[in-house]
Amino acid sequence: xxxxRALLPDDRDAWQTLWRGYxxxxxxxxxxxxxxxxxxxxxxxxxxxxGAVAVDDDGHAVGIVHWLTHAATWAAEPYCYLEDLxxxxxxxGGGTGxxxxxxxxxxxxxxxxxxxxWLTQQHNAxxxxxxxxxxxxxGYVHYQIGLGA
Amino acid sequence: xxxxRALLPDDRDAWQTLWRGYxxxxxxxxxxxxxxxxxxxxxxxxxxxxGAVAVDDDGHAVGIVHWLTHAATWAAEPYCYLEDLxxxxxxxGGGTGxxxxxxxxxxxxxxxxxxxxWLTQQHNAxxxxxxxxxxxxxGYVHYQIGLGA
Amino acid sequence: xxxxRALLPDDRDAWQTLWRGYxxxxxxxxxxxxxxxxxxxxxxxxxxxxGAVAVDDDGHAVGIVHWLTHAATWAAEPYCYLEDLxxxxxxxGGGTGxxxxxxxxxxxxxxxxxxxxWLTQQHNAxxxxxxxxxxxxxGYVHYQIGLGA
Amino acid sequence: xxxxRALLPDDRDAWQTLWRGYxxxxxxxxxxxxxxxxxxxxxxxxxxxxGAVAVDDDGHAVGIVHWLTHAATWAAEPYCYLEDLxxxxxxxGGGTGxxxxxxxxxxxxxxxxxxxxWLTQQHNAxxxxxxxxxxxxxGYVHYQIGLGA
Numbered sequence: 001x002x003x004x005r006a007l008l009p010d011d012r013d014a015w016q017t018l019w020r021g022y023x024x025x026x027x028x029x030x031x032x033x034x035x036x037x038x039x040x041x042x043x044x045x046x047x048x049x050x051g052a053v054a055v056d057d058d059g060h061a062v063g064i065v066h067w068l069t070h071a072a073t074w075a076a077e078p079y080c081y082l083e084d085l086x087x088x089x090x091x092x093g094g095g096t097g098x099x100x101x102x103x104x105x106x107x108x109x110x111x112x113x114x115x116x117x118w119l120t121q122q123h124n125a126x127x128x129x130x131x132x133x134x135x136x137x138x139g140y141v142h143y144q145i146g147l148g149a
Numbered sequence: 150x151x152x153x154r155a156l157l158p159d160d161r162d163a164w165q166t167l168w169r170g171y172x173x174x175x176x177x178x179x180x181x182x183x184x185x186x187x188x189x190x191x192x193x194x195x196x197x198x199x200g201a202v203a204v205d206d207d208g209h210a211v212g213i214v215h216w217l218t219h220a221a222t223w224a225a226e227p228y229c230y231l232e233d234l235x236x237x238x239x240x241x242g243g244g245t246g247x248x249x250x251x252x253x254x255x256x257x258x259x260x261x262x263x264x265x266x267w268l269t270q271q272h273n274a275x276x277x278x279x280x281x282x283x284x285x286x287x288g289y290v291h292y293q294i295g296l297g298a
Numbered sequence: 299x300x301x302x303r304a305l306l307p308d309d310r311d312a313w314q315t316l317w318r319g320y321x322x323x324x325x326x327x328x329x330x331x332x333x334x335x336x337x338x339x340x341x342x343x344x345x346x347x348x349g350a351v352a353v354d355d356d357g358h359a360v361g362i363v364h365w366l367t368h369a370a371t372w373a374a375e376p377y378c379y380l381e382d383l384x385x386x387x388x389x390x391g392g393g394t395g396x397x398x399x400x401x402x403x404x405x406x407x408x409x410x411x412x413x414x415x416w417l418t419q420q421h422n423a424x425x426x427x428x429x430x431x432x433x434x435x436x437g438y439v440h441y442q443i444g445l446g447a
Numbered sequence: 448x449x450x451x452r453a454l455l456p457d458d459r460d461a462w463q464t465l466w467r468g469y470x471x472x473x474x475x476x477x478x479x480x481x482x483x484x485x486x487x488x489x490x491x492x493x494x495x496x497x498g499a500v501a502v503d504d505d506g507h508a509v510g511i512v513h514w515l516t517h518a519a520t521w522a523a524e525p526y527c528y529l530e531d532l533x534x535x536x537x538x539x540g541g542g543t544g545x546x547x548x549x550x551x552x553x554x555x556x557x558x559x560x561x562x563x564x565w566l567t568q569q570h571n572a573x574x575x576x577x578x579x580x581x582x583x584x585x586g587y588v589h590y591q592i593g594l595g596a
Contacts, residue, residue: 070219368517
């Protein structure tokens with residue numbers, strides 16, 4: 001059975017593997033310095049980016065989730081943005097993704113956040129099958145302006 | 150011609166009217182205390198929510214935009230989330246929305262943010278005609294879990 | 299008996315009177331806009347400035363305390379800086395100051411902060427009699443460069 | 448001549464030596480994990496702790512300074528707290544401390560902060576000789592409650 005818990009310093013290697021797998025899925029490469037920066041932020045108790053890992057019965061990390069909080073104009077309390085979710089392809093379909101989303105929702109509820117949200121590719125049917133079960137497709141789409149900074 | 154500038158304390162009444170118009174468009178009602186809280190955050194130089202107003206030749210406010218910054222796992226510098234945009238229906242189609250988006254992009258560029266993004270309703274063809282000109286439709290869709298907090 | 303509790307929106311008038319009394323003690327005048335800004339920050343659940351009020355048996359506010367958290371280089375968790383403390387002169391010596399400091403220390407402990415600290419005038423013998431009972435005089439003194447900003 | 452600049456990733460080893468010298472001066476030991484955490488915060492562009500290094504003509508690091516910003520109840524803009532300052536004993540008296548303080552004051556001015564402040568041991572006559580030249584001894588003393596967290 002998969003359980004979830006907050007990331008710990010000793011998870012670095014396992015996290016790195018899953019994070020790289022996630023970025024490959026999005027055909028993205030980030031500089032190694034970004035890995036260090038993101039990892040350090042995930043572990044810093046004062047930085048508003050948080051992470052959890054899913055581990056199997058043998059204690060192997062099989063999935064990760066990252067989320068952050070940000071202020072919003074419609075609410076007194078911050079929203080919770082689930083930015084990254086990745087499950088080892090070898091264990092997909094076994095409830096790991098659902099458990100990681102539930103972990104974030106539980107954290108958000110404990111911290112008084114009124115909303116957890118995320119974005120996903122319109123054509124990612126596999127992911128959306130799960131998301132349609134646990135969340136609401138709001139009918140909103142996403143635009144961006146890249147600033148090359 | 151429409152110009153844009155940061156919100157000032159004296160804009161409160163004009164802002165209130167536009168903000169209420171915006172919320173009506175989304176068929177949303179917020180408690181009056183939220184108006185005060187959001188306004189105070191917009192004006193506080195240390196709070197990460199910012200706002201600008203578009204004014205016409207006579208100095209009348211004809212549009213508002215709110216944005217916020219938040220940390221992200223893919224970048225050293227914060228992303229810029231354009232959360233609210235509203236233009237007085239009487240002046241639509243005259244470049245006010247475009248000017249307000251450009252205001253945010255200019256602010257983001259000055260502050261080193263790599264990205265400005267926003268969400269819009271899939272079926273909002275009028276808005277998307279503009280957005281398709283000034284930004285990229287990323288093909289992402291939006292899910293949320295409301296926590297009733 | 300004096301009890302302490304978090305500030306509430308309805309405390310504005312009573313807070314204003316005590317805050318002005320406090321500033322007069324320090325022979326300081328601040329613009330009215332600063333009162334509004336500080337009050338709004340005290341009430342905003344997401345702003346890192348917090349406040350509590352002491353009330354007597356009749357529910358009258360007889361003292362206030364403001365504190366803030368900030369990151370530090372010596373600790374993982376934030377320090378808690380008790381910035382302002384004021385007790386109505388009519389009730390001094392009755393335990394109100396001590397109760398307000400205890401309120402802050404309790405909040406800090408709940409929030410995982412390793413330290414509460416404050417500054418006081420070297421010659422303020424009355425206040426220091428209390429402080430010497432509830433805290434440690436570290437032997438540090440305070441320097442500042444005013445930047446006229 | 449000594450020059451000052453922001454810390455860079457390659458300064459880690461030199462910083463570590465100076466930081467340890469500084470902690471020894473205060474007869475303090477921190478866990479190694481705190482060094483990593485503080486270093487990562489110093490280098491993170493989004494964390495409100497900042498650092499600079501003084502380098503001599505040969506490019507050797509001979510001093511460090513750390514500062515942080517925090518909101519305050521008396522001002523719209525944040526205060527700047529100079530938390531740590533250390534100069535290699537071999538070069539003391541040559542203007543390095545003064546240059547590092549000036550670096551912080553310059554940064555604070557650029558960022559709109561109305562005040563830079565710090566604490567020092569009452570009996571540290573050497574340091575205070577410098578501080579009395581560049582800053583104001585406010586006559587405030589420092590109390591703290593350690594919470595053992």
